[in-house]
Amino acid sequence: MSAVWWRRLRAYVTPPLLAEEPWRKALDGCPLAQRLDLARQNELRRLVGVFLARKRFHALADAELTDAACTLIAMQACLPVLRQGPRSLRGWRDILVYPGEFRVKRSHHDDRSGVVTETDDVLIGEAWEHGPLVLSLADVQLDLTHPWDGYNVVVHEIAHKLDMLDGPPDGVPLLPPSIPRRQWIVAFQRAFDLLSNDVARGRDTLIDPYGAESPDEFFAVTSELHWSQPSVLRRADASVAELLEAFYGPSSAPA
Template sequence: MPGPWWQSLRARFEPAPIADRLWRRALAGCPLARRLDPERQLQLRRLSALFLARKRFHALAGAVLDDYWRLLIAMQACLPALQQGGASLRGWHEVLIYPGEFKVRRSHHDDRTGVVTEGDEVRIGEAWERGPLVLSLADVQLDLEQPWDGYNVVVHEMAHKLDMLDGPPDGVPPLVDIPRRRWIQQFQQAYDRLVATPPDRCNSPIDHYATESAAEYFAVVSELHYSQPVLLREAEPAVAELLEAYYGRSPAEGREPVGFCRAR
């Protein structure tokens, strides 16, 4: 009889299928997945099973997780990886879940003065290179309740994870059928346009937080691809086209765009 080591190895490549009852319940609770066509729903179900087999979930600071919530998180995490396949889940193993916002300690080096200062930042999500995916459960739940408002913390952090597959995040994930030069050129031009627009005069659906870096820009517009593709296409048609080529058709296509009002 195969031992625990063999059973663990096999589970990584042949994960146990998700029970029908649990899948139907989670599908009903995840509007983004519910709007996929049947073939992509089947792909998502298989990829989510792989995600659950490969990633270890840790509930921190009193957060409560059950199989339903683990699956809901896995489904949203696998949506951006759906077109890239199981290989895009490589390089990390843990998902850390806080009940709500969490604090992280950050150091800042002032290039002009050389002074290093430290302080706490409040976050709802983080993705560490070759480290865990960190999420606020309250914000995951809010995104499920308001799926079309332009925000999705799981999609945002998974965009970072995809970006980091080939090194530190730079806004350019590994590309197969998309010319890398075209991606860099179009994203850089769009990023520069947003940076040049003062926040108080910006009427773009792209949250001004995207100006933090090219990596944040990619993650923010990835959220829009999944929740407000029409508004993204109106604001930056070239970026929207590239994201559709990379991620596939948005599950929000066909919906009337709604106002974007939630602050980051």
């Protein structure tokens, strides 16, 4: 076994703590992390070290991806797993970063007619089951500049990753024993149905209407609100807000 291979293996199994200088620089650039208490900041620093050791970043379409930008992405990606731990980031390795919005081709097969329709979707983020995390760097930077506006693309996509740990996304992630699965399903289904009904009737909603696309998008959208605008989430649905706090831990956003 070569010395280089052994060092890489050791860094993967027991990643070193993120060094002080890059940690402080990232903390200065991430308001969501700045407001954590010291104990959770220390845990976040450990998780970021694990993330950077075990994930691989890929700059696409000439994206200018610096080490500092990677650390800021890792920091936001680890916020939702502060309570779940590094094992909740298993099953995937790569982060693909575009400079801005990116296009994805979709094919839809209509079972009744047999017709296949192809469309181009313009996205700012995407999470593949057992595959990469895909992000728009411009939107990552926008979220860091406006941390309390209710949106965070990294948190959104990590929520999808957590949702997919037990199979295709359905809005029900792997839950700790302290959260009854039935309670989660009932509360989230009721809230999703209410949002879908309001969106269908053209009513204004506190929760982003995109959450009405599907139960898994509802979970991801409300996860963004938990970290960025928890007071809005509580006004929209107190039961969902309570369950997300039990799952993620307290939000670091201003009250």
